[in-house]
Amino acid sequence: MEKARLEAHWEAQEARWLEEWKAFLSIPSISADQAHLADCVRCAEWLASHLRALGLEAELRDTATKPVVFARYNCPDPDAPTVLYYGHYDVQPPDPLEAWESPPFSPTYRNGRMFARGAQDNKGQTFYVLKALETLLQQGALRYNVRLLIEGEEETSSRAFANALPAWEADLKADVLMVCDTSSLSLETPTVTMGLRGSLFAGIRLDGPGYDVHSGSFGGLIRNPAVEMAHLLSTLHDAQGRIAVKGFLDDVAEPSEEDKAMAHKAPYAWADISDRLGVALDGGESGIPPAYRVGFRPTIEVNGLLSGYNGPGVKTIIPAYATAKITSRLAAGQDPERALRCLIAHLHQHAPPSLRFHIEAQGIGGPALQLSVHEPWIQHAARILAPLAKREVAFAWEGGSIPIVGQLARLSGATPILVGFGLEEDRIHSPNESFSLEQMRMGFLYVANFLSSPRG
Amino acid sequence: MEKARLEAHWEAQEARWLEEWKAFLSIPSISADQAHLADCVRCAEWLASHLRALGLEAELRDTATKPVVFARYNCPDPDAPTVLYYGHYDVQPPDPLEAWESPPFSPTYRNGRMFARGAQDNKGQTFYVLKALETLLQQGALRYNVRLLIEGEEETSSRAFANALPAWEADLKADVLMVCDTSSLSLETPTVTMGLRGSLFAGIRLDGPGYDVHSGSFGGLIRNPAVEMAHLLSTLHDAQGRIAVKGFLDDVAEPSEEDKAMAHKAPYAWADISDRLGVALDGGESGIPPAYRVGFRPTIEVNGLLSGYNGPGVKTIIPAYATAKITSRLAAGQDPERALRCLIAHLHQHAPPSLRFHIEAQGIGGPALQLSVHEPWIQHAARILAPLAKREVAFAWEGGSIPIVGQLARLSGATPILVGFGLEEDRIHSPNESFSLEQMRMGFLYVANFLSSPRG
Numbered sequence: 057m058e059k060a061r062l063e064a065h066w067e068a069q070e071a072r073w074l075e076e077w078k079a080f081l082s083i084p085s086i087s088a089d090q091a092h093l094a095d096c097v098r099c100a101e102w103l104a105s106h107l108r109a110l111g112l113e114a115e116l117r118d119t120a121t122k123p124v125v126f127a128r129y130n131c132p133d134p135d136a137p138t139v140l141y142y143g144h145y146d147v148q149p150p151d152p153l154e155a156w157e158s159p160p161f162s163p164t165y166r167n168g169r170m171f172a173r174g175a176q177d178n179k180g181q182t183f184y185v186l187k188a189l190e191t192l193l194q195q196g197a198l199r200y201n202v203r204l205l206i207e208g209e210e211e212t213s214s215r216a217f218a219n220a221l222p223a224w225e226a227d228l229k230a231d232v233l234m235v236c237d238t239s240s241l242s243l244e245t246p247t248v249t250m251g252l253r254g255s256l257f258a259g260i261r262l263d264g265p266g267y268d269v270h271s272g273s274f275g276g277l278i279r280n281p282a283v284e285m286a287h288l289l290s291t292l293h294d295a296q297g298r299i300a301v302k303g304f305l306d307d308v309a310e311p312s313e314e315d316k317a318m319a320h321k322a323p324y325a326w327a328d329i330s331d332r333l334g335v336a337l338d339g340g341e342s343g344i345p346p347a348y349r350v351g352f353r354p355t356i357e358v359n360g361l362l363s364g365y366n367g368p369g370v371k372t373i374i375p376a377y378a379t380a381k382i383t384s385r386l387a388a389g390q391d392p393e394r395a396l397r398c399l400i401a402h403l404h405q406h407a408p409p410s411l412r413f414h415i416e417a418q419g420i421g422g423p424a425l426q427l428s429v430h431e432p433w434i435q436h437a438a439r440i441l442a443p444l445a446k447r448e449v450a451f452a453w454e455g456g457s458i459p460i461v462g463q464l465a466r467l468s469g470a471t472p473i474l475v476g477f478g479l480e481e482d483r484i485h486s487p488n489e490s491f492s493l494e495q496m497r498m499g500f501l502y503v504a505n506f507l508s509s510p511r512g
Numbered sequence: 513m514e515k516a517r518l519e520a521h522w523e524a525q526e527a528r529w530l531e532e533w534k535a536f537l538s539i540p541s542i543s544a545d546q547a548h549l550a551d552c553v554r555c556a557e558w559l560a561s562h563l564r565a566l567g568l569e570a571e572l573r574d575t576a577t578k579p580v581v582f583a584r585y586n587c588p589d590p591d592a593p594t595v596l597y598y599g600h601y602d603v604q605p606p607d608p609l610e611a612w613e614s615p616p617f618s619p620t621y622r623n624g625r626m627f628a629r630g631a632q633d634n635k636g637q638t639f640y641v642l643k644a645l646e647t648l649l650q651q652g653a654l655r656y657n658v659r660l661l662i663e664g665e666e667e668t669s670s671r672a673f674a675n676a677l678p679a680w681e682a683d684l685k686a687d688v689l690m691v692c693d694t695s696s697l698s699l700e701t702p703t704v705t706m707g708l709r710g711s712l713f714a715g716i717r718l719d720g721p722g723y724d725v726h727s728g729s730f731g732g733l734i735r736n737p738a739v740e741m742a743h744l745l746s747t748l749h750d751a752q753g754r755i756a757v758k759g760f761l762d763d764v765a766e767p768s769e770e771d772k773a774m775a776h777k778a779p780y781a782w783a784d785i786s787d788r789l790g791v792a793l794d795g796g797e798s799g800i801p802p803a804y805r806v807g808f809r810p811t812i813e814v815n816g817l818l819s820g821y822n823g824p825g826v827k828t829i830i831p832a833y834a835t836a837k838i839t840s841r842l843a844a845g846q847d848p849e850r851a852l853r854c855l856i857a858h859l860h861q862h863a864p865p866s867l868r869f870h871i872e873a874q875g876i877g878g879p880a881l882q883l884s885v886h887e888p889w890i891q892h893a894a895r896i897l898a899p900l901a902k903r904e905v906a907f908a909w910e911g912g913s914i915p916i917v918g919q920l921a922r923l924s925g926a927t928p929i930l931v932g933f934g935l936e937e938d939r940i941h942s943p944n945e946s947f948s949l950e951q952m953r954m955g956f957l958y959v960a961n962f963l964s965s966p967r968g
Contacts, residue, residue, distance in 0.1 A: 088825025088827060090824065149823060152724075211826075211828075212825050255728070265790060266788075266789060267944075268608075271941075272911045272913050273695070273806070274795075275806070275813050276806050277802055277911070282817045282836075283748070283749065283813065286741070286744075286814065287745075287746045288742075289739065289742035290745075333721040333722060333730070334721060335721050335866065336735075336866040337734060338734070338866050339732055350733050357738075357739065358738035359727060359821055359830075360827070360831070361738045362822040363814070365815055365816040367544070367545070368545050369543075371544065371605055372941060373815050379822065381822065385727065385728055410791065455728045455733070483725075484729075485726040485828060486725055486829070
């Protein structure tokens with residue numbers, strides 16, 4: 057469809073769409089917290105009902121945990137290619153709540169941005185896909201068969217979803233796997249994401265005395281789990297910030313010279329990012345440029361750390377235990393199972409032998425994904441994006457993960473196209489997550505243009 | 513007074529005393545939490561009123577923070593020696609609340625033990641002093657002038673109390689400084705404590721990005737405050753558990769051969785302690801016997817550690833900040849101001865230069881205290897204890913601190929006598945703190961015997 061007609065349609069619908077978007081965002085579909093299971097189900101039902109209203113067949117499919125929304129539209133044209141859209145309706149926990157300027161599940165539109173948990177990741181970016189489909193169906197301009205899979209546990213590893221997928225293989229055959237869960241380098245440079253990192257996680261616990269004990273009576277007598285946890289975590293990286301887990305880096309692939317050159321050329325706004333976060337970009341391995349560290353190197357991060365007394369004043373105890381939450385981002389080439397084995401073995405080896413050490417949780421997100429700029433569908437996406445770009449369309453590697461994309465690509469036979477309009481200022485996973493109407497509009501134009509102009 | 517008469521008096525009063533003890537324990541006089549300031553004042557008022565009912569002059573004296581209970585009794589005998597009793601009515605915070613079997617400020621008597629925060633430390637041990645005074649005053653058997661100083665911020669460093677003391681110097685002159693805030697090695701071996709460790713504290717914070725950020729987008733790009741905090745804390749000790757802070761150990765005094773031999777001989781119940789805590793006694797510096805590690809060596813402990821997300825499931829963030837609470841126990845010889853300077857300098861030196869590092873709080877408890885077994889009042893206390901001992905009276909070094917004892921000894925000119933009936937099973941500073949009626953009775957007999965038989 058022409059850009060002018062799409063823009064006119066957007067203008068006419070904007071007020072109604074904002075209200076629908078708010079309804080979607082107001083459901084606290086937090087997958088990490090079992091207390092919100094019913095909210096996840098409610099969110100899936102909202103989506104299925106919304107999709108049926110647009111004219112698609114839609115149903116919920118059960119997994120061992122959260123339901124998946126599956127929807128389908130068959131184009132009258134027997135030669136139409138098939139697009140499989142993958143997104144997720146679950147969101148990250150909103151903690152710390154006190155840091156939000158408006159409540160995370162009371163979506164608030166101010167200064168051109170919608171503030172809510174999930175405003176961008178991934179409800180916001182899924183919403184413009186729905187609105188593009190609505191528009192094309194109303195106008196008779198949809199040139200693709202459409203399959204949608206919108207799952208409910210992307211933020212907690214997609215495990216049950218991954219287990220359920222093989223049974224649905226026949227429904228998933230497609231030409232292109234569209235994912236809109238990524239970022240662009242800026243509003244002026246819409247971006248095709250050429251790679252995602254894989255991920256894994258481990259929750260660990262060190263138990264000392266059976267209860268918090270007096271640090272005078274027992275200090276020097278017994279080991280302190282907080283001190284020992286610090287020692288244990290300090291073994292994960294060397295003094296140069298390089299991962300020091302034996303074997304972990306062995307299968308990291310060296311990127312091609314072409315990919316390195318493209319990453320080097322991509323207009324990342326490093327100075328802006330550093331300003332906005334208020335910290336230097338001196339994390340990770342020293343001596344490696346930032347685009348390579350994020351795009352081509354793995355990480356091991358501590359996401360949470362807890363031991364003893366953290367209230368007001370002084371409490372002179374040796375804590376009973378210490379816990380830590382660890383996640384890793386994996387680079388291309390790394391086998392996630394092997395990487396997890398290396399990490400677990402390292403932790404066991406370096407834990408103090410006289411304290412009880414437990415792996416409380418562990419799991420795999422998925423392997424890294426690496427695409428080629430020579431792939432025709434990638435070139436097609438770039439052509440669709442070109443009229444939206446104030447500057448050049450960028451090709452970049454994202455540090456994040458969408459665990460399931462690799463498996464979905466294999467099962468569907470489709471080429472993944474990762475184009476999203478997220479920006480760092482959206483603060484996904486952080487308090488005050490937001491997404492601007494301008495980003496939403498760009499996403500709408502991209503998807504509507506893509507699905508009304510088959511490759512050729 | 514004869515032991516038989518004292519025991520008969522105890523029996524006759526026991527039921528009433530239990531109720532009074534409960535009333536004392538039910539006041540949540542938590543000094544670390546400003547929200548409990550009014551409770552601290554109420555507790556001091558309860559004590560003053562109780563002491564007046566016993567026949568002492570009693571008043572509250574203001575400090576910059578919590579009031580001090582000061583009480584006085586002058587013996588008719590002009591040659592009577594003067595005892596200055598020092599205790600504290602404040603208690604440690606009760607967290608974690610969910611670990612208590614009965615609420616910390618609803619004193620519950622079961623199986624011969626009183627369960628409550630403060631049941632032992634120091635309300636319980638102060639209570640038997642009050643009941644010994646009550647008994648001797650009723651029987652006309654008190655052979656000492658008595659001064660009592662019961663303060664309200666021992667658990668948070670006694671700073672304001674210490675600042676107020678010099679102005680009261682004239683009221684404090686005494687021969688013996690009685691403190692009942694220590695432990696015995698067992699019920700069978702009442703114990704004279706020959707040393708206490710000093711203490712200091714520091715609260716630290718490392719700030720990274722202005723808010724929790726996505727660990728995929730920014731992992732490898734910026735430093736992780738939780739990881740950096742682990743690295744920082746891991747520099748405090750070397751691989752042998754020895755303090756690695758430059759200069760910190762320089763002024764630690766080597767104990768005399770006589771003291772080492774006495775500590776070696778004291779019947780510490782190491783195996784029982786290890787069993788009860790459920791951990792090996794392999795903390796502190798390797799290669800040094802446990803009695804020396806606790807009695808003669810300093811520690812640096814982490815009492816609390818907090819960063820990022822510690823709720824259910826996985827949250828893939830780089831935390832905005834990490835905090836830690838640190839306390840140290842100081843050995844004889846160490847200047848606390850110097851030790852604190854060494855620690856702070858070390859932390860600044862090892863903090864990652866590109867993150868903001870703050871000392872959020874810092875302070876001194878006091879220096880260590882070291883007594884001599886040749887001191888006549890020490891010998892006198894041992895003679896008073898001998899009839900109560902099923903085995904030998906022990907002389908031992910305690911790992912804990914009573915910050916103010918050194919200063920009080922200097923101002924009063926008195927010899928400190930540290931005899932207490934605490935046991936490890938009392939779980940002071942921990943959930944389910946308790947004190948048995950049997951321990952209470954031993955304390956009562958010790959104080960009543962002491963104060964009815966002047967040295968000679």
